[in-house]
Amino acid sequence: MSVRSCPMIALYTDFGVQDAYVGQMHAALARDAPGVPVIDLLNCVPNFAIRAAAHLLPALVAPLPSQTVVICVVDPGVGGSREPIAVLAGEKWFVGPDNGLLAVIEQRSTNSIRYRIVWRPDRLSHTFHGRDLFAPVAARLARQIRDGIEVVEAYDASNTGSDWADEFDAIIYIDHYGNAMTGRRFITTNSCRRLKVRGQCLDFARTFGDVSVGDAFWYENAYGLVEIAINQRSAAECYSLQLGDEIELVD
Amino acid sequence: MSVRSCPMIALYTDFGVQDAYVGQMHAALARDAPGVPVIDLLNCVPNFAIRAAAHLLPALVAPLPSQTVVICVVDPGVGGSREPIAVLAGEKWFVGPDNGLLAVIEQRSTNSIRYRIVWRPDRLSHTFHGRDLFAPVAARLARQIRDGIEVVEAYDASNTGSDWADEFDAIIYIDHYGNAMTGRRFITTNSCRRLKVRGQCLDFARTFGDVSVGDAFWYENAYGLVEIAINQRSAAECYSLQLGDEIELVD
Amino acid sequence: MSVRSCPMIALYTDFGVQDAYVGQMHAALARDAPGVPVIDLLNCVPNFAIRAAAHLLPALVAPLPSQTVVICVVDPGVGGSREPIAVLAGEKWFVGPDNGLLAVIEQRSTNSIRYRIVWRPDRLSHTFHGRDLFAPVAARLARQIRDGIEVVEAYDASNTGSDWADEFDAIIYIDHYGNAMTGRRFITTNSCRRLKVRGQCLDFARTFGDVSVGDAFWYENAYGLVEIAINQRSAAECYSLQLGDEIELVD
Numbered sequence: 001m002s003v004r005s006c007p008m009i010a011l012y013t014d015f016g017v018q019d020a021y022v023g024q025m026h027a028a029l030a031r032d033a034p035g036v037p038v039i040d041l042l043n044c045v046p047n048f049a050i051r052a053a054a055h056l057l058p059a060l061v062a063p064l065p066s067q068t069v070v071i072c073v074v075d076p077g078v079g080g081s082r083e084p085i086a087v088l089a090g091e092k093w094f095v096g097p098d099n100g101l102l103a104v105i106e107q108r109s110t111n112s113i114r115y116r117i118v119w120r121p122d123r124l125s126h127t128f129h130g131r132d133l134f135a136p137v138a139a140r141l142a143r144q145i146r147d148g149i150e151v152v153e154a155y156d157a158s159n160t161g162s163d164w165a166d167e168f169d170a171i172i173y174i175d176h177y178g179n180a181m182t183g184r185r186f187i188t189t190n191s192c193r194r195l196k197v198r199g200q201c202l203d204f205a206r207t208f209g210d211v212s213v214g215d216a217f218w219y220e221n222a223y224g225l226v227e228i229a230i231n232q233r234s235a236a237e238c239y240s241l242q243l244g245d246e247i248e249l250v251d
Numbered sequence: 252m253s254v255r256s257c258p259m260i261a262l263y264t265d266f267g268v269q270d271a272y273v274g275q276m277h278a279a280l281a282r283d284a285p286g287v288p289v290i291d292l293l294n295c296v297p298n299f300a301i302r303a304a305a306h307l308l309p310a311l312v313a314p315l316p317s318q319t320v321v322i323c324v325v326d327p328g329v330g331g332s333r334e335p336i337a338v339l340a341g342e343k344w345f346v347g348p349d350n351g352l353l354a355v356i357e358q359r360s361t362n363s364i365r366y367r368i369v370w371r372p373d374r375l376s377h378t379f380h381g382r383d384l385f386a387p388v389a390a391r392l393a394r395q396i397r398d399g400i401e402v403v404e405a406y407d408a409s410n411t412g413s414d415w416a417d418e419f420d421a422i423i424y425i426d427h428y429g430n431a432m433t434g435r436r437f438i439t440t441n442s443c444r445r446l447k448v449r450g451q452c453l454d455f456a457r458t459f460g461d462v463s464v465g466d467a468f469w470y471e472n473a474y475g476l477v478e479i480a481i482n483q484r485s486a487a488e489c490y491s492l493q494l495g496d497e498i499e500l501v502d
Numbered sequence: 503m504s505v506r507s508c509p510m511i512a513l514y515t516d517f518g519v520q521d522a523y524v525g526q527m528h529a530a531l532a533r534d535a536p537g538v539p540v541i542d543l544l545n546c547v548p549n550f551a552i553r554a555a556a557h558l559l560p561a562l563v564a565p566l567p568s569q570t571v572v573i574c575v576v577d578p579g580v581g582g583s584r585e586p587i588a589v590l591a592g593e594k595w596f597v598g599p600d601n602g603l604l605a606v607i608e609q610r611s612t613n614s615i616r617y618r619i620v621w622r623p624d625r626l627s628h629t630f631h632g633r634d635l636f637a638p639v640a641a642r643l644a645r646q647i648r649d650g651i652e653v654v655e656a657y658d659a660s661n662t663g664s665d666w667a668d669e670f671d672a673i674i675y676i677d678h679y680g681n682a683m684t685g686r687r688f689i690t691t692n693s694c695r696r697l698k699v700r701g702q703c704l705d706f707a708r709t710f711g712d713v714s715v716g717d718a719f720w721y722e723n724a725y726g727l728v729e730i731a732i733n734q735r736s737a738a739e740c741y742s743l744q745l746g747d748e749i750e751l752v753d
Contacts, residue, residue: 008281010274016678017268017519020562020725023512023543027565030510030541034567039281041274047679048734060271063278063382065285076734080711126709128724131565176267177298207377209331222379223271232299232327259532261525268519290532292525311522314529314633316536427518428549458628460582473630474522483550483578 007142009033010041010064012057013073013130017043024131025071032139041070045173046243048076052172054104054164055183059223061092061105069138071130072096079126084117084133086141086149095138097129100161107165119148171197171228171245178234180241181227186220189249196248197228198239208232258393260284261292261315263308264324264381268294275382276322283390292321296424297494299327303423305355305415306434310474312343312356320389322381323347330377335368335384337392337400346389348380351415358416370399422448422479422496429485431492432478437471440500447499448479449490459483509644511535512543512566514559515575515632519545526633527573534641543572547675548745550578554674556606556666557685561725563594563607571640573632574598581628586619586635588643588651597640599631602666609667621650673699673730673747680736682743683729688722691751698750699730700741710734 009029015021022043029038041060045053053074061070075082075097087094087102089109094102095117106112117137124132140148168183175181180197191204195218205217213232216239221227226247228235235241260280266272273294280289292311296304304325312321326333326348338345338353340360345353346368357363368388375383391399419434426432431448442455446469456468464483467490472478477498479486486492511531517523524545531540543562547555555576563572577584577599589596589604591611596604597619608614619639626634642650670685677683682699693706697720707719715734718741723729728749730737737743 010278018546019677020544020558020675021677023541023562024565024724026541027512027543030539031565031567034539037281037285039274039277041278042271044269056271060274063275063282065282077711079709125724127721131724173271175270175272207330209328219378222275222376222382261529288532288536290525290528292529293522295520307522311525314526314533316533424522426521426523458581460579470629473526473627473633 007036007144008065008068009036009038009138009142010061010068010070011038011043012041012045012053012060012070013043014045014047014049014053015043015073015130021128021130024128025135028131028135029139032136033142036139036142045074048074049172049243050074050076050100051161051164051168052170052183052243054101054161055168056172056181057094057101058105058108059225061090062223064092066091067093069093069095069141071134071138072101073130073134074101075099075129078129084129084137085152086115086117086137088113088115093138093141095134095141098160100164103161103164107162114152115149116152117149169247169249171241171243171247174236174241174243177229178236178238179221179227179229180236180245181221181223181225182247184226184247184249186224186226189226191220193249193251195226195228196250197245198241200239201250202228258287258395259316259319260287260289260389260393261312261319261321262289262294263292263296263304263311263321264294265296265298265300265304266294266324266381272379272381275379276386279382279386280390283387284393287390287393296325299325300423300494301325301327301351302415302419303421303434303494305352306419307423307432308345308352309356309359310476312341313474315343317342318344320344320346320392322385322389323352324381324385325352326350326380329380335380335388336403337366337368337388339364339366344389344392346385346392354415365403366400367403368400420498420500422492422494422498425487425492425494428480429487429489430472430478430480431487431496432472432474432476433498435477435498435500437475437477440477442471444500444502446477446479447501448496449492451490452501453479509538509646510567510570511538511540511640511644512563512570512572513540513545514543514547514555514562514572515545516547516549516551516555517545517575517632523630523632526630527637530633530637531641534638535644538641538644547576550576551674551745552576552578552602553666553670554672554685554745556603557670558674558683559596559603560607560610561727563592564725566594568593569595571595571597571643573636573640574603575632575636576603577601577631580631586631586639587654588617588619588639590615590617595640595643597636597643605666616654617651618654619651671749671751673743673745673749676738676743676745679731680738680740681723681729681731682738682747683723683725683727684749686728686749686751688726688728691728693722695751695753697728697730698752699747700743702741703752704730 085098089112173181336349340363424432587600591614675683
């Protein structure tokens with residue numbers, strides 16, 4: 001099935017789905033990039049959890065068409081000194097604060113290019129750069145306007161998150177079913193191993209249907225990450241799992 | 252007001268609105284059916300509640316334009332032996348697992364056609380057929396590509412959910428106001444009856460404004476189903492209503 | 503950056519993001535205004551909180567392109583005697599119930615025009631005028647169809663909500679970070695003042711990065727309103743803040 005790629009914008013933020021933040025983003029994008037499709041990739045990234053967010057991002061962008069511009073905002077330092085950057089990696093654009101959020105995307109790509117965002121809006125609020133700076137810049141990139149960004153030095157090892165490209169053996173997201181996703185990629189381990197978390201030791205299973213209702217297991221989730229689940233129950237509740245809990249894969 | 256119908260895709264799932272699932276669906280659809288509008292009909296179908304979901308579905312699809320393709324995913328058996336199917340009913344397409352989820356739509360339609368989905372993607376995860384199988388198939392249907400599906404026998408009464416077309420006298424959804432929707436269609440009862448639930452016995456009212464603030468009543472909701480409410484209060488909290496609670500309509 | 507304005511529809515409701523209401527709105531709009539972009543400005547306006555909603559609305563519509571039609575529904579009296587109206591203010595359309603929800607928009611605009619909605623659908627449910635009346639009317643306005651509305655008298659000070667244009671010194675929204683937004687516009691006060699709420703007395707800060715993690719402050723939020731926050735903590739939890747709590751700005 002051959003389909004032409006068209007420019008597109010995706011949101012990846014900790015803005016939540018209930019509040020006004022996401023609506024403001026869509027309003028600004030409708031104003032600055034009318035006709036460009038905008039999708040909500042994920043707006044419930046755990047609040048302020050930059051390292052978890054940095055590891056979750058590459059797992060989620062696979063199905064996005066090339067040329068998509070992903071606006072990434074987990075930005076507790078908004079209004080402070082961190083710089084706004086754009087990164088071109090894997091034929092996709094990433095726009096966001098230079099606080100480590102884009103570090104894993106950047107380091108794992110063999111040919112990423114880093115840009116400093118020099119464009120500024122006429123009016124920039126102190127607390128909502130997502131709407132006032134990153135959305136307009138993403139709109140410009142989606143419309144092929146490149147004059148607000150400047151190539152900067154290749155990735156600098158002294159930057160925040162410069163050592164985050166390794167696996168992150170911890171829980172980075174808990175979903176509404178109670179499944180707990182980790183920052184460990186399945187390709188770096190194997191299904192013979194057992195997973196230890198909060199004193200539990202779980203076997204691998206291929207999918208939910210392979211275990212009985214109520215049974216716990218770990219598996220490769222659809223994003224290529226190691227995930228903990230109980231068939232038709234909440235693993236998070238049963239084992240009191242929390243964001244940041246460490247995991248260990250043992251023989 | 253005459254408006255041309257254009258192909259469109261709608262999501263009906265238990266994926267939740269907070270997690271990454273819905274964003275992945277939109278990403279896959281943007282890739283496979285660029286330019287086709289996609290709306291979120293409902294993504295908070297109660298987790299794993301197939302029968303409730305089967306009864307809620309026909310109530311919600313009425314305003315969708317004909318030719319809409321509805322992706323339906325409540326699929327605790329994902330990765331197991333249940334088959335993927337497509338159903339054409341009432342000039343709309345429904346795509347999902349053959350686990351009873353589409354049974355009520357199918358049985359109540361006088362001229363539904365059932366198809367087996369034979370198309371398979373190059374890469375199919377074990378746990379997210381919504382993104383990897385149902386979304387691409389829906390994209391193909393929206394783009395008038397029919398060669399991945401094959402007509403199968405008329406609906407088979409021995410299938411899962413074969414007797415689900417009857418009324419379902421139970422609570423199938425509780426909304427954020429605390430209103431409790433049931434699987435009983437109003438046209439099969441009448442407003443002289445009283446509704447019994449959890450030891451309460453409620454009178455009918457036409458709408459919220461017809462009772463005092465704090466008064467409980469039952470009514471025909473905007474989807475044609477019997478619903479329980481308290482004016483500007485939460486009926487679910489006041490009466491400890493839960494999904495699956497049985498109701499009875501009495502003279 | 504010059505971009506042509508195209509017609510657009512935005513939703514501003516207390517329908518919540520989990521339930522079927524918003525999906526029904528999008529379905530009706532896709533049917534009646536195919537091709538017109540629809541964005542969710544905010545669907546978690548506090549339930550039934552008309553005055554808070556009236557003050558929040560003007561703060562959120564700034565980035566919407568002119569000619570946008572905003573469907574506004576916080577409507578506990580649905581099915582009762584309140585009239586449906588349309589208001590043209592600041593080059594944007596607002597459609598909703600005449601219960602005070604549009605009063606602040608209307609009163610603060612120097613040239614607003616008020617219309618009575620006389621168009622009625624073939625079938626109007628008693629409890630969901632958002633889908634059955636306001637969405638079709640918004641679709642007509644977005645498609646430049648004006649024959650379903652009639653200009654009425656200029657705003658009448660005796661209408662519901664007639665004195666709501668003044669500042670509303672109370673908490674009108676609490677977001678998922680735990681920040682508490684008020685109905686007080688920053689331009690009517692200044693940063694030398696301290697803010698009193700629930701026995702606390704807070705200093706002004708420009709942005710989160712200007713205070714230490716865990717420090718409380720008040721600031722001008724990105725919508726121009728006074729807001730209470732704690733850097734990387736929940737102010738709502740720490741101070742037990744609730745909707746409607748009064749605030750005072752003192753020297």
